[in-house]
Amino acid sequence: MLHMLLQGLSMVLAPAAIWHLVLGVLLGLVIGVVPGLGGTQALAILIPFIYVMSPAVAFSFLLGAHVATQYAGSITSILMNVPPSGTNIATCWDGYPLSRQGRAVEALGIGATSNVLGAWIGAFILLVSIPVLKGLVTLIQPPELFMVSMLGLTLVASLSGKSLIRGLISGLLGLMLSLVGQDLVTGAERYTFGIPYLFDGVDIVTLVVGMYAIGEMIRLFTRGERSIAEVKPVLDYKQVGIGMLQPFRYWWAVVYASLIGTLMGIVPGVGGTISNIVSYGQVRNISRNPETFGTGRVEGLIAPESSHIAKEGGQMIPTLALGVPGGDATAILLSAFMILGLQPGPTMIEQHANLVYAIVLIIAFASILTSAIGLVSARFLAVITTVPVAILTPVIIMFASSGAFASTTNVLSIVVALGFGVLGYVMRRYQYSEPALIIGLILGKIAQPNLHLAVMLYGYQFLWTRPISLGIGIAALIIVFLPTITKLVKNRRAPGVAS
Template sequence: MLESATSALALLFTMEGVLFLGIGVVVGLLFGAIPGLGGTTAIALLIPLTYGMQPETAFTLFGGVMGSVAFGGSISAILLNTPGIPPNAATCFDGFPMAQQGKAGAAIGAAATASSLGGLIGVAILIAVIPIAKEIVLLFGPPEFFALAMLGLGAIALSTGGHFLRGLISGAFGLALAFIGFDAVNGGTRFTGGIEYLFDGIQIVPALTGLFAIAEMINLTTKGGIVASEGRADVKISRVSDGVKAVFRNLPTLLRGSGIGAFIGAVPGVGGTVASFIAYAATVQASKNPESFGKGNILGVIAPESANNAKDGGALIPTLAFGIPGSAEMAIFLGVLVLHGLEPGPLMLLEHEGTVFSLIVALALAAVIASLIGLAVARYLALVTLLDVHILVPAVVSIALVGVFALHSRFGDVVVALVFGVIGYLMMRFDYPRITAVIALVLGELAERSYHQSIMIGDGHITIFFTRWISLGLLLVTVLIVLTPALRLYLNSRRATGVRAR
């Protein structure tokens, strides 16, 4: 393990490594700061550029993006009260009041330091967990992988707020799309309608580019105006060091936020927004002065920002170890791994340890470098959010589609990106969560293959899923997840009846 980490570090400190890490950080900061774009769009746009690269170099680039998006988003949250990405919403509560009180520099300094340290703590937790994860994945066979895929889909659908039913429908829709093309288990093709392009199935990169980049651009065109809803051009940044010092004076807040972030990040579907809000709530509860929150308490910036960056380390655990992405960003990242000839899952940890470590090291360094660059350019970065969408949209659409074509030189990919762009926009408009569709699209093949392999192992009997304790446990948890809202309703009704009776 140490050898892999050392060689990853050596690779990163080459001219090429530093260059791509830097590019990733700058792109991540920009896309993080611009509301509506975020890391998912950034990764989707960058995928085609990495096609000819070594996997390690590509991961350096993506590590840079993932490590910096959260801090980019905090800058617009603090200066403009507009979270760059949803997890930064918790930072607005105290970050923006600080900016209004003339303490924007301290808030950004605290966010930068908490982000970078949170990222490092998340990575440290990931490194600590990898040896254990390796042992655990060896216990997994096809029935467990099938059950895990179902659990991932259920958990992600449940995490879509009040859209659980539509989250499940989106998941089923994504699985349906995953069946298109050559059927590796049974031979022959399915659902292609005789269209030769579809024989290879829906290509993941054009589909993801469409669902995220193109759909967001269609949405921005519909909204019009500038990117940030509450634009303020008069951003002043001073006394950054006060914020940096505040983080070191409040280490328990940092450690609590990072721990919560890493833990929640590892649970598929829960994601950064929940992590940062729980970290914020925990800090308010632990505070002796809870009424100061929401009025510019610096701890209200430190807690969510540390959780926000630490969650990436946690989210990589199920993604790399089991091939189960915990978020849309990680689903796209799975697509990147496949594009570079790596199959996420148990073999990834066992056979490509070096590659895994380059990603981890890139992620750790990106968090630190992003904070340093971010501090230098924060004022200008915030102004990006005042960009008119009518300038941004045609540029992003053009670059995204040229990139999609460049991957395999097939015009069909461009058409798929457009079709998925329209589907993604309609899903946004009518409240069908895209994340479950994406994750199902990515997991579809794994789920079907594992299902058929399990049935073969079980001599044609479905009971195989219920006679192995890990798969049984995972399926029971899945059933519990699906029943959670109904159970919650039942308990609430009983409580209400009890109150009325009293």
Template sequence: MFEEILAVFRPAILFPWLLSMAFGVLIGGTPGLTATMGVALIIPVTYYMEPLAGMAMILGVSFTSIFTGDIPATLLRIPGTPASGAATLDGYELTKQGRGMEALSLDLLCSAIGGFIGILLLMAVAPPLAKFALKFTNFQYFWLGIFGLSMSAVLSAGRPINGVLSATLGLLVSTVGMDITTGLPRFTGGNMELLEGIGFIPAMVGLFGLSEVLKNVGDAKLLGKSSIPEFGRISLLRTLKIILRNKMTVLKASLLGTCVGALPGAGADIAAWVAYGMEKKTSKNPEEFGKGSIKGVIAPTSANNAALGGTWIPALVFGVPGDSITAIVLGAMLMYGLRPGPLIFQENLELVHGIFAVGLISQILLIPVGLIGIRIFGKILRMPRNIVMVIVLIFSVIGSYAIRNSFFDIYIMAAFGVAGFFFEYLDIPLPPLILAIILGPMIEDNLRVGLIKTHGGFGEFIFDPICLTLIFLILFVFFGGPVMKFFRRNKRK
């Protein structure tokens, strides 16, 4: 392993690698540009490099952008990537308390540690974990989707019934477009642009970006002032101490994140919510969550970066993608003349070790790169509101357009922005809505395809050890709080 680690420190690899991490900062921090899109965009550049340099660029972009997505989420409550939805809760609360820097440095170190653990698991237990992941099919994915969604519905600020409303509405939005099992266009009104459904990127940018702009321009008195007056200072040592105090949270969230990532049907976005929810539900002080809890920052950010390592597990072991990023990675591997899948461990063991080494070192490099990112975005986002909001607006428009070169998506963004503004006013939480739009197809398609498999029977959805476990967990999410309280009270007696 030692030679492999040395071997990646060559200019031919190191230079594009660092460059890609700088890209990652831009992509993650810009609402509308996602990690997947970033990877797709740099792939053509990597064709002219050696395979390991290409892989280093992909790893660099994905890990950095999943972290930097948390920066606008923490500072402005606008998630930079879908995986940062959970960071808008406690991270943003800390910013409001003037502890934004503290939240971000925690976020950064936990991202790096989570990513590190994810890669370690990838190296150590990839084959058995991948075998386990294959057991999941439509029945299990259906419940997993419901599980992630109920976490976000119950845990977002406000009353759970409003969370359920928000999630249900989001699921309804996700049914717009072509039904995958029959190809039937639903609720499109004959509009071709709607056939593929309402894109979750424009929806997310609108719900969080534009609605935030509307909220801010509405308050004329505050316009000339910065929205983040107090920022705090970075102290890595102090941050490290906090992490050491919460080491079990980091560890649990990272393990959970990697396992969720290893499932070919689930990725970093769901991993973050599941980790946040598990942390809150098993916490002794659940009432602190949503009010600037340190654990509420640590859990989702450790999990989403750990999930990235997890997504490489099915990719390397079976040659099947773990998420949309690794799907592109597999295509790139073909371009290099590699054969992704089980044989890669025999035919290109050196490259596999190289990928592991790059993955591990990326986490260490992430810390200085991330700090620079925090500095830059911190500077920009701390400008007076009237300037920041116009910049956010322009990026929201261009970002929505750029996803598939569609003006229609800009209008979708605008519509969701207005809706998001009113929902906020009515205390309807937004994170369940966007997660439901993302997970809606996963939930419905798995339900419907599962029903095709069973010829309409529901038995397979229930009588299966994994399904039963998930159903139990979902019930726990909804009714676990009172039950836990009951047990604790009895214990004290």
């Protein structure tokens, strides 16, 4: 193993690979800040260039860009509440409030370090677990995917904010939006009104840029606020340093979120959108002050930042070990393997072990390079939070509208995004939970077809006959009932303590 690892290292440290890694990272940072263009789109744009490259150089270029898009998305999410793709949604929930408190530079530092640590944890797990986990991946079937989505839905309760009933209504509204479009199993059209645009359902990027970016701009503009930062931000490198150290202080959040991210990445079809939301919810659940999440908690930023990059390592496990893509981006990477004349799957690890280790190292190095660029530029980027709202509002609306269009290449998405912007404003005004709505939409799209398939394949017995599915189901029940049980136990103990 060590011999192969060193061979992989020498492949990555070749001058051509380094230059292409730098180029990929720079291109990824540029592509990643544009709403609607995430890591998947970056790979799709750059893949035509790899025909003339060697495998190590090609993967340095592609993975460099892909990893960089993840942090680029964090920058816009933290500074402007604009998540370019679903993988950055949870970053907004505590990252943006930090910017509003004048701590944008520190938040960018937190994001950068969390990214590096998450990437390294994900890469390490990838390194040691490929031979072990390739058997596990084959056990993931529709019942397990359904149960994973149920596990995610339990977060609706914890992300409901001050009002549980409003949170539940938001979650149900999200689930209802997930019903729009053609049912994947029966082929029936639901709530499409015969409009072709709705046949594919509600686009997640359109909804996210609408609710977060446009909704937030409506809120800031209507309240007559002067800039995003309510407090004048401190723009110096000392703040970057403070931010860089925070993930070490909250190391448990980094480790926990990275493990969740990697595990979510291993499950094919679950993807980064869920991993960042689930890890946020879980870190919130084990925090001592869960009620303060959403107001600018450091752990609340660390969790999604560590998780969404760690899942890259997890997604590589089924891709490399079985030739099964873990998500959209790895599906494109799979085609890159084909272009380069490589066949991912069980033989890949035996025949090209050095390349597999090189890929692990590329993910790790790309995260360092990306974060270094982010840290150096944090001080300058944070100036965005001081731009007057009256100027920033049209810029962000133009940006968000273009992102919505880019996501579906349909001009109707602009209208839909503006509509979701108004909905987001009203929901926030009356304390309905936007995160719950988004969770409902994302998980509804996964839960429904997988429930259909699970019942068709195994009947309702899958609920108790499949051990992994049963285990996830029990975990979901524990998450739902644990706070209530803990409260009851505390209440029982309290009189005794008092006496």
